[in-house]
Amino acid sequence: MTAPLHEARSTATGRALPDTQQGMRRRNLARVMHAVSAEGSLSRAAVASRIGLTRAAVSTLVDELIRWGLLEELGPERPSRVGRPGSALAVSGRGPAGIGAEVGVDHLAVCAVDLRGEVRARAERHGTNRGRDPRPVVGELTTLVRQVVTEAELEGLWPAGLAVAVPGLVARDGRTVAHAPNLDWHDTDLGVLLPAGLPLTVDNEANFGALAELWLGDATPRDFLHVSAEIGIGAAVVVDGQLLRGKRGFAGELGHVPVRPDGPRCACGGRGCLEQYAGEEAVLRAAGLESREDAVGLLARRAGEDHAGVRRALYDAGTALGIALTGAVNLLDPESVVLGGALSGLAPWLLPALEAELSDRTTGPVCPVSVSRLGPEGPLLGAAHSVVRAVLDDPATVAERV
Amino acid sequence: MTAPLHEARSTATGRALPDTQQGMRRRNLARVMHAVSAEGSLSRAAVASRIGLTRAAVSTLVDELIRWGLLEELGPERPSRVGRPGSALAVSGRGPAGIGAEVGVDHLAVCAVDLRGEVRARAERHGTNRGRDPRPVVGELTTLVRQVVTEAELEGLWPAGLAVAVPGLVARDGRTVAHAPNLDWHDTDLGVLLPAGLPLTVDNEANFGALAELWLGDATPRDFLHVSAEIGIGAAVVVDGQLLRGKRGFAGELGHVPVRPDGPRCACGGRGCLEQYAGEEAVLRAAGLESREDAVGLLARRAGEDHAGVRRALYDAGTALGIALTGAVNLLDPESVVLGGALSGLAPWLLPALEAELSDRTTGPVCPVSVSRLGPEGPLLGAAHSVVRAVLDDPATVAERV
DNA sequence: ACTATTTCGTCATGGCCGTTTACAAATTAG
DNA sequence: CTAATTTGTAAACGGCCATGACGAAATAGT
Numbered sequence: 046m047t048a049p050l051h052e053a054r055s056t057a058t059g060r061a062l063p064d065t066q067q068g069m070r071r072r073n074l075a076r077v078m079h080a081v082s083a084e085g086s087l088s089r090a091a092v093a094s095r096i097g098l099t100r101a102a103v104s105t106l107v108d109e110l111i112r113w114g115l116l117e118e119l120g121p122e123r124p125s126r127v128g129r130p131g132s133a134l135a136v137s138g139r140g141p142a143g144i145g146a147e148v149g150v151d152h153l154a155v156c157a158v159d160l161r162g163e164v165r166a167r168a169e170r171h172g173t174n175r176g177r178d179p180r181p182v183v184g185e186l187t188t189l190v191r192q193v194v195t196e197a198e199l200e201g202l203w204p205a206g207l208a209v210a211v212p213g214l215v216a217r218d219g220r221t222v223a224h225a226p227n228l229d230w231h232d233t234d235l236g237v238l239l240p241a242g243l244p245l246t247v248d249n250e251a252n253f254g255a256l257a258e259l260w261l262g263d264a265t266p267r268d269f270l271h272v273s274a275e276i277g278i279g280a281a282v283v284v285d286g287q288l289l290r291g292k293r294g295f296a297g298e299l300g301h302v303p304v305r306p307d308g309p310r311c312a313c314g315g316r317g318c319l320e321q322y323a324g325e326e327a328v329l330r331a332a333g334l335e336s337r338e339d340a341v342g343l344l345a346r347r348a349g350e351d352h353a354g355v356r357r358a359l360y361d362a363g364t365a366l367g368i369a370l371t372g373a374v375n376l377l378d379p380e381s382v383v384l385g386g387a388l389s390g391l392a393p394w395l396l397p398a399l400e401a402e403l404s405d406r407t408t409g410p411v412c413p414v415s416v417s418r419l420g421p422e423g424p425l426l427g428a429a430h431s432v433v434r435a436v437l438d439d440p441a442t443v444a445e446r447v
Numbered sequence: 448m449t450a451p452l453h454e455a456r457s458t459a460t461g462r463a464l465p466d467t468q469q470g471m472r473r474r475n476l477a478r479v480m481h482a483v484s485a486e487g488s489l490s491r492a493a494v495a496s497r498i499g500l501t502r503a504a505v506s507t508l509v510d511e512l513i514r515w516g517l518l519e520e521l522g523p524e525r526p527s528r529v530g531r532p533g534s535a536l537a538v539s540g541r542g543p544a545g546i547g548a549e550v551g552v553d554h555l556a557v558c559a560v561d562l563r564g565e566v567r568a569r570a571e572r573h574g575t576n577r578g579r580d581p582r583p584v585v586g587e588l589t590t591l592v593r594q595v596v597t598e599a600e601l602e603g604l605w606p607a608g609l610a611v612a613v614p615g616l617v618a619r620d621g622r623t624v625a626h627a628p629n630l631d632w633h634d635t636d637l638g639v640l641l642p643a644g645l646p647l648t649v650d651n652e653a654n655f656g657a658l659a660e661l662w663l664g665d666a667t668p669r670d671f672l673h674v675s676a677e678i679g680i681g682a683a684v685v686v687d688g689q690l691l692r693g694k695r696g697f698a699g700e701l702g703h704v705p706v707r708p709d710g711p712r713c714a715c716g717g718r719g720c721l722e723q724y725a726g727e728e729a730v731l732r733a734a735g736l737e738s739r740e741d742a743v744g745l746l747a748r749r750a751g752e753d754h755a756g757v758r759r760a761l762y763d764a765g766t767a768l769g770i771a772l773t774g775a776v777n778l779l780d781p782e783s784v785v786l787g788g789a790l791s792g793l794a795p796w797l798l799p800a801l802e803a804e805l806s807d808r809t810t811g812p813v814c815p816v817s818v819s820r821l822g823p824e825g826p827l828l829g830a831a832h833s834v835v836r837a838v839l840d841d842p843a844t845v846a847e848r849v
Numbered sequence: 850a851c852t853a854t855t856t857c858g859t860c861a862t863g864g865c866c867g868t869t870t871a872c873a874a875a876t877t878a879g
Numbered sequence: 880c881t882a883a884t885t886t887g888t889a890a891a892c893g894g895c896c897a898t899g900a901c902g903a904a905a906t907a908g909t
Contacts, residue, residue, distance in 0.1 A: 064471055064474050064475055064478065064499075064500075065471070065500075065865095065895090065896065066468070066471070066864090066865050066866055066867095066895070066896065066897095066898085067865080067866095069466055069467070069468070069470075069471050069865095069866075069867090070865080070866070072466050073466055073723025073866090073867090076466065088886075088887090089886075089887065090885075090886055090887080097466075098466075098467075098867070098868090099867070099868060099869080100886075100887065100888085101867075101868070101869085101887085101888075102866075102867050102868075103887095104887065104888065104889095105866085105867090123874085124875085124876055124885095125878080126876090126877080126884085126885075127876065127877040127878070127883075127884050127885070128875075128876060128877075128878065128883085128884040128885025128886065129874060129875035129876055129884080129885050129886040129887080130875070130885085130886075131885080131886055131887080132886080132887080146484075157593070166564040186539060198682075208452060210506070236776055268693070268694055273881085280778065282778065282779070284691055289658060289686055289779065291670070291779055291780025291781065292668075292670055292780050292781060292782040293780055293811075294780070295780040295811075296779050296780040297778065297780075298777040298778065298779065298780070299777070299778060301773075301777050301808075301809070302773070302774040302777050302778065303706075303709060303770050303773050303774055303808060304705075304708065305707075306706065306707060306770045313808070313810050314809070314810055315773065315807065315808030315809070316808070318808075368705050368708045369774070371703075371705055371717065372704040372705055372771070372774045372775075372778075373705070373774075373778055375701070375703050375704050376682065376684065376699065376700065376701060376704065376774075376775055376778065376779075377684070377691065377693055377698050377778075378692075378694050378695055378696070378697040378698040378699075378700070379693065380694040405716055405717065406703070406705060406715070406716060406717030406718070406720075407703070407716070407717070408566065408713070408715050408716055409695075444851095467866090467867060467868090468866070468867065468868095468893090468894055468895055468896095469894080469895095471895075471896090472894080472895065475895095475896090490854075490857075490858090491858065492857055492858080500896075501896070501898080502857075502858065502859085502895060503858085503859070503860080503896075503897075503898085504895080504896050504897075505858095506858065506859065506860095507895085507896090523904085523905095526856095526904085526905055526906080528855085528856075528905090528906085529854075529855050529856070529905065529906040529907070530854085530855040530856025530857070530905060530906070531855080531856050531857045531858080531903060531904040531905050531906095532856085532857075532902080532905060533856080533857055533858080533902070534857080534858075668899095697900090730850075782869095
């Protein structure tokens with residue numbers, strides 16, 4: 046079932062557009078941008094036939110988008126068919142840029158992505174942030190943001206917004222970090238700490254990772270389950286190209302799905318949660334290793350060296366993941382499951398058991414499990430791209446800034 | 448995150464509307480219908496302020512809707528505030544009607560619902576359909592449909608479509624029953640067996656039950672999980688007022704979520720699926736009862752009589768349901784869980800254990816569990832209403848039929 | 850009782866926007 | 880070199896909602 050006809054369509058920012066001629070125009074501007082963006086380069090006539098408007102209408106839309114600096118004319122296409130060749134249009138490489146930032150447990154990173162989706166500037170700083178006061182950390186992040194912004198501006202870009210990925214739960218206001226256990230940040234409003242003037246969005250890094258997979262993945266479908274392990278084990282549910290957030294924004298808590306209902310007690314109050322078997326701590330303990338900084342890298346190395354205990358621990362973790370995912374797949378019938386974040390590095394040793402459980406426990410064709418190509422870059426790229434998508438989704442918002 | 452701006456909006460029938468003035472007009476017609484329908488009776492001015500158009504624009508929209516027989520003028524409102532009283536508009540009780548039908552294991556039922564949502568005609572036939580050939584069964588259903596249609600026509604209604612609820616999986620074409628184990632129907636195309644001329648939709652009865660809950664429930668939110676047990680145990684996931692169907696249309700298979708991963712083998716290939724503990728068969732066995740026709744009624748009676756074995760069996764089923772729902776709630780963060788279908792009758796004995804598991808295993812405020820008020824009527828009403836909703840969602844479709 | 854005020858529904862006007870139609874430009878096919 | 884085809888633009892057209900004005904129908908105040 047598709048969206049009801051009567052509901053006001055919304056922009057990516059959540060603002061409803063009135064169903065009036067201006068709203069129609071704005072939607073058509075967006076459709077032109079998306080058509081060109083998807084194809085890389087397209088003539089006006091091609092856009093028209095693709096989005097179902099006439100060439101004349103598309104011409105006026107394109108004129109406006111060029112005036113705003115969102116599209117540019119590349120000149121005549123190489124003629125392939127008979128008839129006058131079209132004039133190629135492309136998304137501008139000098140217009141607005143999305144600034145993405147990531148607060149990791151042991152690093153900070155910022156990048157700028159242009160409307161074409163290319164990374165045009167980058168800066169990062171290594172060093173742990175665990176337990177540090179938010180103010181100096183965000184101060185350092187601000188420095189990196191400024192660096193990236195000036196670098197991007199030298200290339201003719203202007204920042205359209207800032208999106209920050211954090212390892213924790215974010216309040217529905219999209220600015221406040223409600224709970225980031227690995228940083229020990231609680232109820233921290235990043236809006237007052239980051240440079241003003243840029244529209245700001247803060248979200249969980251797993252969510253941005255899933256969106257990156259959706260937007261940048263090789264052949265990622267519009268309905269999938271993205272599983273990542275950074276803080277605990279999180280899943281992002283993507284339905285029809287949209288992130289499912291849940292009532293309180295807590296959807297995707299795969300880590301506390303019961304796997305063995307009579308298993309050991311969990312901090313959440315339950316018993317035998319997935320995290321008890323596949324969480325970082327649990328796997329390290331099962332493998333007989335100490336808890337330390339780059340635990341995932343260590344596990345991957347040891348597993349590569351055929352360390353029996355580590356292999357065994359990862360196999361068991363894969364089994365537990367498979368059981369939890371069986372439930373999720375039964376409930377959601379997604380087109381695929383994608384392993385991202387830290388899990389992508391451990392996938393070779395997790396997958397065998399995981400897929401065995403999944404195929405044993407489900408009938409019919411098994412839901413395919415793939416590994417994210419983006420790996421640890423996902424959240425940062427997803428954050429930057431979320432700003433870019435907002436511009437593509439409603440180009441008229443930049444009109445006033447030009 | 449809300450729907451991207453650039454995507455073509457769709458009608459409830461899945462047909463995309465071009466983003467043009469005609470599409471805009473159609474959407475505004477729908478918004479007027481929904482506004483009046485939601486409030487029962489509304490003046491033009493009230494509609495205008497509610498949907499954000501001007502009185503003048505609403506006037507022309509209303510004129511058209513009245514001409515099509517979808518709205519009617521009730522005359523001047525009782526004046527409450529100062530100023531000229533408005534003329535009350537109401538959804539017509541003599542326009543199109545939605546015909547809903549239900550193929551149950553031991554009954555057939557058909558009803559007609561008008562645009563106001565009232566049941567205006569009804570017919571049913573009792574007697575088991577288990578294992579019968581589809582042709583005579585659908586023949587009898589056709590007779591009932593004709594009865595209901597003529598009865599509705601006597602009241603000035605005309606049938607706008609037929610929606611059929613079946614206890615089984617339905618192919619994505621919306622016409623073919625892929626697999627109905629309790630009827631023993633497989634790959635049965637109902638389109639060729641039912642009266643032609645009426646737009647036909649076939650869907651799973653659990654899905655229609657969930658939609659009924661969404662549309663008719665007392666205070667049902669737009670994000671909830673509807674659990675029902677008719678064939679096996681099914682859940683319908685409703686996200687943002689939309690049914691989540693999944694890639695193959697199999698979403699909601701709660702019955703095969705692993706509850707005890709090392710439990711007894713299940714027909715699905717897995718072990719310890721929910722159905723092994725809370726399925727009809729399993730509960731009867733645990734209670735020491737024979738399998739028979741009205742098993743749910745029997746269980747409810749015995750439980751009411753304080754039969755210890757039955758109580759125990761239902762308590763354990765509630766525990767298993769609670770474990771499975773913990774996983775689902777963690778994954779989806781719904782606003783509530785609704786127990787419908789056969790489960791609603793057994794709720795008093797299931798709920799204690801179910802809620803205990805849920806509150807023990809989740810942190811923060813517990814996801815509220817409620818019991819469907821509609822009970823076994825849900826699927827039939829949901830089917831009929833789905834036709835009505837399609838008209839409200841795109842009133843222009845009836846223009847040609849008037 | 851009478852007037853001022855408020856609100857409702859409608860009409861005429863105007864502006865916005867996509868479509869239709871026509872045409873010049875640019876290329877291939879023959 | 881001509882006919883056919885396709886592209887992009889311009890002008891006229893038609894649909895749709897907004898604006899502003901007006902009569903109608905009620906209340907509030909004197």
